[in-house]
Amino acid sequence: MAKRSRKTKTKSKPLRPGRWLLRWLMRAALLVVAVMFFGVLLFSVINPPTTFYMWQEGQRLGGVKHEWADWDEIAPVMLRSAVAAEDANFCLHWGFDMRAIRAAIDEGGNRGASTLSQQVVKNVFLWHGRNYTRKAAEALITPMMELVWSKRRILEVYLNVAEFDDGVFGVKAAAAHYFAAEPMDLTPVQAARxxxxLPAPKTRNAENPTAQLRKRSASILDGAETIRRDGRAACFAQ
Structure with a gap:
């Protein structure tokens, strides 16, 4: 009598959609981080040809003024003035100025605390506007950039993508626009102006400064000299 074949029953694993979704979300997050890091690496050696904000302004205005100035084409006093105006502790932090952040919190958020590094990340890799998604991405990319880029590179890119007037981007276009000069030939007063x-390029004019702007420029002029003397310009000094 032939033996009956016995079918082995295998237990199927229960479907767990939550675990599957979590696994794919982690993979997607890792992919996003990898793409961000690749962008940071790329622009450490290649000059960003444009930014999303430049493109937006170009669409609005029908074009923008922008021409790249290499590091050795920018007057040292312009470099110090930008740091004195926007981030005096630029050489002392790793992308976030915790002292400035605490001061901003104490003042109820009415004071800006973004470092030059954060501004470069916003201008080059992200978009303008206040929302948690952008701030989270900025917080992720900023330490990456500080790890890969030198302080000189951060400052060089900053001065080449910052807006100095409506549709005028970068120190080279700004020096020509306001003073018919090359960025290397800027005087201390012109650099300070x-x-x-920089904080409000659409409402301030370096060529015809208001009394308030003159006062601000004088403060920056003093600040640029102060950080030169006390060593806070050491990480980028020429």
Missing amino acids: LAAV
Whole structure:
């Protein structure tokens, strides 16, 4: 009598959609981080040809003024003025100025605390606007950039993508626009005035400064000399 074949029953694993979704979300997050890091590496050696904000302004205005200036084409006093105006502790932090952040919190958030590094990340890799998604991405990319880029590179890119007037981007275009000069030939006063318009380039004019802008420029002029003397310009000094 032939033996009946016995079918082995295998237990199927229960479907766990939550675990599957979590696994794919982690993979997607790792892919996003890898793409971000690749972008940081790429622009450490290649000059960003444009930015999303430049493109937006170009669409609005029908074009923008922008021309790249290499590090050795920018007057040292312009470099110090930008740091004195926007991030005096630039050489002392790793992308986030915790002292400035605490001061901003104490003042109720009415004071800006973004470092030059954070501004470069926003201008080059992200978009303008206040929302948690952008701030989270900025917090992720900033330490990456500080790890890969030198302080000189951060400052060089900053001065080449910052807006100095409506549709005028970068120190080379700004020096020509306001003073018919090359960035290497900027005087200390001109450099301070350019740095003074950076927080509000659409409402400030370096060529015809208001009394308030003159006062701000004088403060930046003193600040640029102060950070030269006390060593806070050491990480990028020429």
